[in-house]
Amino acid sequence: MSKTLNWGIIGPGKIARKFAQALQRVPGCGLVAVGSRDLEKANQFAKEFGAKKSYGTYEALAADKEVDIVYVATPHTFHYAHSMLCLENGKSVLCEKPLSVDRKSALELTQAATAKGLFLMEAMWTRFLPLTQKIDELLAANTIGKPTYLRADFGFPAPFNPESRLYNLGLGGGAMLDIGVYPLFLALHVMGIPGGVISHSHLSETGSDIATSAILHYEDGKIADIHCSLNAQTPLTAEIAGPDGLIVIERPWYKANSLAIKRRDDSIVTIDVSYGDNGFEYQIQEAFQCIESGRKESLLLPHHFSILMAGIAEEITNRAGIKYVVQSL
Numbered sequence: 001m002s003k004t005l006n007w008g009i010i011g012p013g014k015i016a017r018k019f020a021q022a023l024q025r026v027p028g029c030g031l032v033a034v035g036s037r038d039l040e041k042a043n044q045f046a047k048e049f050g051a052k053k054s055y056g057t058y059e060a061l062a063a064d065k066e067v068d069i070v071y072v073a074t075p076h077t078f079h080y081a082h083s084m085l086c087l088e089n090g091k092s093v094l095c096e097k098p099l100s101v102d103r104k105s106a107l108e109l110t111q112a113a114t115a116k117g118l119f120l121m122e123a124m125w126t127r128f129l130p131l132t133q134k135i136d137e138l139l140a141a142n143t144i145g146k147p148t149y150l151r152a153d154f155g156f157p158a159p160f161n162p163e164s165r166l167y168n169l170g171l172g173g174g175a176m177l178d179i180g181v182y183p184l185f186l187a188l189h190v191m192g193i194p195g196g197v198i199s200h201s202h203l204s205e206t207g208s209d210i211a212t213s214a215i216l217h218y219e220d221g222k223i224a225d226i227h228c229s230l231n232a233q234t235p236l237t238a239e240i241a242g243p244d245g246l247i248v249i250e251r252p253w254y255k256a257n258s259l260a261i262k263r264r265d266d267s268i269v270t271i272d273v274s275y276g277d278n279g280f281e282y283q284i285q286e287a288f289q290c291i292e293s294g295r296k297e298s299l300l301l302p303h304h305f306s307i308l309m310a311g312i313a314e315e316i317t318n319r320a321g322i323k324y325v326v327q328s329l
């Protein structure tokens, strides 16, 4: 593909702003259209980021023939409907995390994309940062031996507001789907598919999880210990331990600029994994390169990985009795 990859955005909220800033810096990509439920808001966003078209409905954006790929940045419970809308209109999709609120709907999205020959990827941006590439290199080089223990957390205090995206089950509220997916991503990326998952959640007044801890256990003796919360400022750190040492990722680990290798002899080597912009450009580049080379899914974050993440998050939230209200168009 030699022409510019034309992006549209659905749901121009907080994270879409960060995405649009990054998009301006990725060669070969351009924002052409913005879709909001509010035309005036779409106009403003389009003007700010140089998109030539704006729409007051998501359906109108999805129908725009000039748009090649849509970044879906709406709340979790809309991801399925909005991603499916785009796929049905022949658009590739980069959908914010989590791809959907359960395994079945995540699977359906990947099946729809495959059937239509379109690219689909979950915007788990940590996967594409230099940080994750370095972790992979260190593990491949056997730097700490085979990792047998991983711990990662993501928590911050979010004032209780039953209407907000973080607490309202109609918007996919709760710690697990919003931030727990980051430590879950790291655990699955490093350790692989677990033999089983033990978990416990504390629920807020809306029935969303305000804090969740989970242990992923593996038949070969590995353990991953993950935590997310909306009622504590947690360390925001991660450690990966093996028989020969420890990889320590300092706060905030999910977008870290450095990591350290701590060996059993107490020596410490710090490694720079810094990046220039806001970090979203890596996932945009990955989508661009996949589409340019005709790939329908990323080799770095394949469909089966997103389905696995959705399935384990579903197991954890089901166990806690959480019932999301999935939204349609």
Ligand SMILES: NC(=O)c1ccc[n+]([C@@H]2O[C@H](COP(=O)([O-])OP(=O)(O)OC[C@H]3O[C@@H](n4cnc5c(N)ncnc54)[C@H](OP(=O)(O)O)[C@@H]3O)[C@@H](O)[C@H]2O)c1
Pocket: 010, 011, 012, 013, 014, 015, 016, 035, 036, 037, 038, 041, 042, 073, 074, 075, 076, 078, 096, 097, 098, 123, 125, 165, 171, 177, 178
């Ligand atoms: N990758 C990251 O670092 C990161 C960080 C934060 C959030 N996220 C993800 O990004 C998504 C959006 O989060 P956000 O923080 O950007 O949320 P936000 O600021 O509330 O924006 C969400 C947008 O979705 C649209 N929307 C459609 N139906 C809605 C409804 N019923 N209620 C509220 N908004 C609705 C709204 O756009 P219009 O009204 O203009 O149509 C709104 O601006 C979530 O899936 C979240 O997990 C990712």
